[in-house]
Amino acid sequence: MSFDLNHKYWVSTSKEIGQLLKKQNRLKTIEPPENKAISFKIFSELYVLYVELVNKLSFIYFNTFQVQKRAVVRTLVENATQQLMLLKEELKEMELSEYIYLDKVLIARKLTPRDLMIWRSPQFLYRRPLDIQNILSNNKLYMNDQEKEETDAKDWSKVTEAVELIQAHERARQARVYKSNIKYDKKKYLEVKQRKKVTYRFTFKPNQAMSIPVKRTLFTADFIKTDESCKDLRDKNENREESNDETEMERINVLRDNAARIIQSWWRAYKTKKIYKIKKQFKREMLGIRKTRRLKRPNRFANSVLEMYKNEQKRRKLDEDFEKLIMDERTRLLQMRSPWMMEDISDHIRAWFEEFYNKTGNFHAYPDPVKKGTVLVVIDETMTPIEFQETLNKKPMSKEEKKKLRAKIKAEKKKLRDKIKLRKMKEAKRRLKLKAAGIIDVGFILSDSKPIEKIEATMKQFSIDWRNVDEYLNKNHDPIKSWVTEEQLDIIHHELRELVDEYMRVEYELLRKALATDQNVPYKPQKVKKPKKKKGKKKKKPVDPTGDRTLSSLYNELKDEGVIEVVSHKDFDEFISDFNFTADDTRDEDNLTTLGPAKGDIKMVIQESMLGMSEFDISKPKSILLVGPLNSGKKLLCNIISSELDAVFINLSPEKVYKHADDMNMFLHIVMKVAREFQPTVLYIEEAHRVFFKKVPADQKEISPKLLAPFITKKILKPIKKTDKIVLLGTSSMPWAAKPQLKKAFQKIVLIPKCDYGTSFLLWLELMTENATNDLENYTYSALARVLQAYNSGDITNNIANTLNVERKMHLKSEALNPREFLEYFLTELDPPLFPPELKMMEKFSKWFGKSNKFAKMRHAIMAIKEAKQKKK
Structure with a gap:
């Protein structure tokens, strides 16, 4: 840009x-x-x-x-x-x-x-951080010499293995060639092998002129010089009697010319038709007669990933230059101006001493460090000479009077606090009444x-x-140096003032001592109130059992065990779905929507939850549970979240966890340590209801699915701080089979709705046109979407992938695609036949979600009150 x-x-x-x-x-x-x-x-x-x-x-x-x-x-x-x-x-x-x-x-x-x-x-x-990124990407750009040598050694060992593999295959190929030649013609092959080989070395240099001119062959022959059609050429009898060698050569040449003529004719006809078809399509599109029925996905943000990394490098360089400028400017100011600044501060304090002595015959109390020292003199927060004179003329207060004054000030502060609290309570009550x-x-x-x-x-x-x-005018993005100078002057001034205050306090006490001697008054040094150091509770640092191990070894251990998985890159455009465009028009008398969400609305909720995983300070849920029937897109959404965040994907499903049943504490310690150091991180639990089973099925007992349940709150969710970019992500297709702890473990629960007409239409349109764009230009997408609307998006995707396979796409031009083929895939090719999710099943999901979502509970409560009033009427 x-x-x-x-x-x-x-x-x-x-x-x-x-x-x-x-x-x-x-x-x-x-x-x-x-x-x-x-x-x-x-x-x-x-x-x-x-x-x-x-x-x-x-x-x-x-x-x-x-x-x-x-x-x-x-x-x-x-x-x-x-x-x-x-x-x-x-x-x-x-x-x-x-x-x-x-x-x-x-x-x-x-x-x-x-x-x-x-x-x-x-x-x-x-x-x-760069060191963490190096472990993930094995990038040599930010490695030291030792790390580079180790990486190069590993890379060279891989190259050696590859070369040995290629050599083994080449030797095997040569052995097969030798065997077949010996079998075909042993004598001729051995004669060829015994011929002496002439070694030749190629010594051509770039940009070197040829010493011997080379004649280039120009393939411009045109064999089509007749009006004969391709059919006439095919029907023509080429079997002529052989007369002699010359006539035979002529006949062969004629045959070759005819063959070349036929090939050129067909190629030129194909090329002409293709160009004509492209021009015709362009003309129809330009005139608005023809429009390609294909889902147009919105363009992503203009900047590419490569451009983004270039911008990051540029920003990093500018940040480093800015930090260098601050350090250089600070050093220059300390060298050039700090002695004069200290002299100015001390002169100002001495003038303050002199002013009070001349007007009051005494010295103002020296400001304590706890009140920022003589900064109070600069900002005029000390007493004036007149106010100070009045305090000198007053009689010193007794202990009882001081106690009464402190009690009075305390009572006034309490009264003010109570007044503010009462006002806030009244305001809160007023808003509650309005809300009711x-x-x-x-x-x-x-x-x-x-x-x-x-x-x-x-x-x-x-x-x-x-x-x-x-x-x-600042197209080079240079920092404004004058601001840096002002900021550093302010910082240096405060630092030097603290130092000058210590020396001037000694001078102040000498003046007070001399004044006390002149006035024959006993001298009492002023007490200095220094800011108290905050004594935080010394928390015992938890013992790290993996303190002697590197992050790289912990990461590789989890990766080797299959706990850390590499997911394929997906983005939100691959979750094909449509929004609900009719919900706003179907509001009831209470202005509440009566239609449920469409599948595209899920994206809004997911993206809202992901915003907190960025570099900005935004609230986010610690855990998300995606609930829905099988093949509804739950795993795809988890894959999209991990890809969009560029997160480390840690699989904590029962299949992975039961292997560590002997020492779960150690296993979870390693997982959370890696998750925190390599954030952003996604902790994934597939079919999370298994962790909280009411009754464990017989086929699941082997993997102990409930092994993780006691540790989720204490060992996983509790250690996650607000600033951590870690999220626990779960899926479930049978949430009612779990105990109520499932709802407590996941902060946000999202129900994936059934497939609507808009989503079904976009699925058929996008996936079929991706497979065969030109052959399925005008197809019955709307009818397919309406008839097979109830099927889940995953079922539709599998149907299109299997029905429109390579073999079927090859026959599309000769044999048109019948919509019945998609229905036959569901009913005949699958065993058992696949039917859409039953209506009772979706109602079961909605009923469970209504008991777990706070907004659904509030809506049910309002509807219950409304129905009760109608019954009374």
């Missing part, structure tokens, strides 16, 4: 931020809307605006290289994303659902539900938002700091 475009983009985005802040400030002053639909509309409009803002700011952040400006943009994008999550939580509570539908706002802004997706991989990836009446206090929610306050403060400070800076 060019510098000019990024600059213009930032200018327009900063204006939009200003307009958004003005809009929010107006909304802060409004009265709580009595109609809940108005509150929903306000929050939905703000949510869409923040989605656009986060997308723009994230793009600007990853294309901004100036270090000081990048810090400003980072603060904005982080707080904008936090506010976005807060708005989404408010909308979820209004919808009483994990899914929100904002069709009216999207239509007004000419957007689609796909535009609400804010995950942008690979820009949001969390970067690992279905009224949302929009103004209070926006006023109480800390991310909005930080965005306002950042933009205000930016307008002050950058008002005299022309960013357009």
Whole structure:
């Protein structure tokens, strides 16, 4: 992305931020809307605006290289994303659902539900330290000499093995050739073998002119010089009587010419037809007559992965230069200006002594280090000479008076605290009453938002700091040196003032001692209150049983045992699904949606949970459970999450865990240590209900599926901190077979809905056109989607892959594809036949999910109250 475009983009985005802040400030002053639909509309409009803002700011952040400006943009994008999550939580509570539908706002802004997706991989990836990345990628770029030698030795051993394998195959091939030649014609082969070989060495050098001119053969012969058709040439009788050798050669030449003519005729006809077909398709598409029925996937973010890494290297170089500039500037200031700064500080303190002595005949108490020392003198937070004189004229307070004064101050502080607490309680009660009446206090929610306050403060400070800076002239992304100088001067001043205070305190005590001698008053040195060092509770560091082992050995141990798996790269576009476009139009009298989510809505929930795994500080769930029938796409979603995060995939399914039953504590210690060091990390449990089985089936007893259950909370979830990029990911196709602990172990539970018509249509369209684009241009996708809609997406994918195999695609032109073939695959080719999931099964999933999701519980409670009122009527 060019510098000019990024600059213009930032200018327009900063204006939009200003307009958004003005809009929010107006909304802060409004009265709580009595109609809940108005509150929903306000929050939905703000949510869409923040989605656009986060997308723009994230793009600007990853294309901004100036270090000081990048810090400003980072603060904005982080707080904008936090506010976005807060708005989404408010909308979820209004919808009483994990899914929100904002069709009216999207239509007004000419957007689609796909535009609400804010995950942008690979820009949001969390970067690992270089030493950790070296272990994962075996990259030599950041290795030391010893590590490079070890890696090169391993690589050379692999090359040696490959060469030996190639040599073995070549010797075997030569042996087979020798055997077949001996078998075919032993005498002739041995004569050839006995001929002397002439060794020749090729000595050509690049850009060397040829000493002997070489004549090049030009293949421009044209054998088509007749009006005879291909059919006439095939029917023509070529069996002529042989007269002599010359006529025989002529006949053979004629046959060769005819053969070449036929080949050229067919090739030219094929080429002409192909060019004509391409031109015809282009013309029809240009005129709008023909449109290719193919799902157009949206383009990913403009920057490629390679460009992203180049930008990262550039940013790292600029960061290093900026740190070097700070150190150089700090060194220069310490060398050039520190003696004069210390002299200025001491002169200022002496002038302060003199001022008080001349006006009051005494010295002001020297500020204690606990109160930042003589910094109080600079910022005028000490007493004036007049105020100090009044304190001298007052009689010293007795112990009882001091005690009463302290008690009075304490009572006033307590009164103020109680007053604030009472005001907050009244405010909370007021909002609870409004919420019970279905009224949302929009103004209070926006006023109480800390991310909005930080965005306002950042933009205000930016307008002050950058008002005299022309960013357009700084195309080399150089840091502003004057700011660095000012910042380092401030830091050095505070450091030197602490040092000067220690020396000036000695001078202050000498002056006080001399004054006491002159006044014949006993001298008492002033007590110095130094800041107390925070004595944190000394926690015993847990003993690390693997402290003597390297991270590389722990990682390789888990990888060799198959616990760490390498997953194939997938992205969200490969989870083919459609959104629910009718839910917003089917709201009831309480403004709640009556239709459940479509399969595409799952992406919104998953991406929302993944935002916290980026480099920004955003809340995220520690554990996610994907619930749904078999072949509904649960494993694919887990694969997508791991790929999009570039995460280490650790499989903790019962099949992997039961091998470590003898020492589970040690095994889980290694797993969590690797997960924390190599984050982002995905801890995966396949069919997680097995870990919490109510009754273990006989065929599962061998792998002890419940072995991990006692350790999940204490050993896995509890050690995960808010800042850790670790998530426990589970799938389940029979959640009702597990105990209630399954719901407690997973913070977020997502139910994958049954396949809808839109998703089914997109599946058939995308997968069939990928297999045979031109041959299935106009096909009955809609009919297939309607008839086979109830089947899961995995079943449809397997059907297309098996029905449209290579052999069947070869016969598509001669034998058209019959839709009955897809139905026959389900009913006849599979044993037993495959039928769609029963309606009772999906109801069972919905019933279990309704008891585990908080929004589903709230909705059921409201519907129960509503039904009870209707029964009374």
